[in-house]
Amino acid sequence: MSRQQREALDALLRSVPRGGTPPTIEEQRSGFAAAMSRPAPEGVATRRTVLGGRPTLELVPENASGGGQLLYLHGGGYVIGSPETHAGMVGELALRTGLRTLSVDYRLAPEHPFPGAVDDGLAAYRELLEAGTDPRELVLAGDSAGGGLSIATLLAAREAGLPQPAAVVVFSPWADLTLSGESIRTKASADPIFTAADIQAYADLYLGAGDPADPLASPVFADLTGLPPLLVQVGANELLLDDAVRLAARAGAADVEVTLEIGAGLPHVYQHQHGRLDEADAALDRAAEFLTAHLPVRTTVG
Template identity: 45%
Template sequence: MATSGIDAVRARLAARPRPADLAARRERLDSLGADYALPADVSVAPAGIGDVPAEWTRTPAADPARVLLFLHGGGYISGSLASHRHMVAEAGRQAGARTLAVAYRLAPEHPFPAALDDALAAYRGLLALGIAPGAVALAGESAGGGLALATLGRLREAGDPLPGCLWCSSPWVDLALTGGSLASKDAVDPLIHRGYLAELAADYLQGTDPRDPRVSPLYADLAGLPPTLIQVGSAETLLDDAVRLAGAAGAADVAVTLEVWPHMIHAWHLFHPELAEGRASLASAGRFVRAALDRRAGG
């Protein structure tokens, strides 16, 4: 596989290293998304779902009865509607669904369980609008992937109806940081390293046990969860989070699909306008969501 596309992304990231200041870190991630203009056929509308700020995107072919509910990445301390808007819109296009991106509260100002409470409120608010649970695809990237899984666990415990499927990209599901790839992939991942993850975890946990399944769903009982797609890059320090999650889900009799994308770095979907593998992985996720929601619709 040619690596020129991902090499260009690596070079751009190297030219914009992560700053130390929290506000600057947030601005950097937002600016990565701002580099890409939305296609002209994407409509964007603000929303308040369950008292949580959110945003709709839609393309002309979207089925209004189907919704991809998206939780952004950013290590629980950064990321926003702006940082992921272009990626979410394309994911919705591929899935043939409207998207609802959630602006959950961020640490350290709002540590656990604020983000989880917001994700739960957004899902329940979506159902209150009349969207059928089986017509919802819950999705999340990086920390958002872990948050999506934690949300499913809380919904199941409360007896709420679960969504039709789950899509996790580059999920961070072990805040105890025990994955072997944190060391083995450290030299090839340009974005995420163990020391940085430890900082993020401390800001979010603020005393919560890092093995609590509500923050690290790798340690949760995953039985009964809907069909799940996990996508991860082979060059990620979080590779083992995804691989172990797939194994745990499979052992719990969840219908799980794991895709490991060669040469891809953390959150490579964000760079899909210039990265063929980003476009291909979003197309794969779209096919998964369509098929899963079709099965639910068919009973």
């Protein structure tokens, strides 16, 4: 662990200009892409495909054993982000697990409000099963909004009578669109990225006329009974800390095998800082170990 790395990252994130004229949706998307996009790591081949009717980025690590698959749902507040903006982090997870990985470009708000993203997540999951993927050899992961969406996808799959996958990992999940977690207020000065107003704006864009307490929008209010083993990783320095804590507690109360990791002094989806932050690489290692440990055929962690 490196205190110096954490402090340098915090200072860098706080240096981003705030205020002024609010950017348009397109400006937010292009700005996020410019700031966050990193290529897939060496040893991971990528190609564009389609899954569940949506464009999808397939990432195949050179150490893929054919023993399992990973379905990934990216973050971005349901408004920004894409498989390309997350190719670096998702590629690192693919390489560490040795799993063929499919990162879905689900529809974004406000053009496609709730439950559009959930419908796309479910369609992708359903197609994998219908194509013959054994659910025991399938795992899910997602970050931020994609973390909440991963859980919502599994809830929708359960309601549709589909089997659950082997395991799921979520990084800094956005799981409460009512913004009722105490950390929205108590971590206001600690979070170097978001304000409560930022998060509320994304919630409004995604929900449209939808109910923010709907369990498919806010899984902290869902009955999580029957979901697969869950790993939740979150930074201590983020407004969404309580989303992760309450999601894990809700899972535990439903008799779901759950592990919660809170990274001291770390920001939202700190795993994006792989190669720059020791804690990010260690977290990705643990996430990969968790996923592969729940597959019937163990794959080699790279």
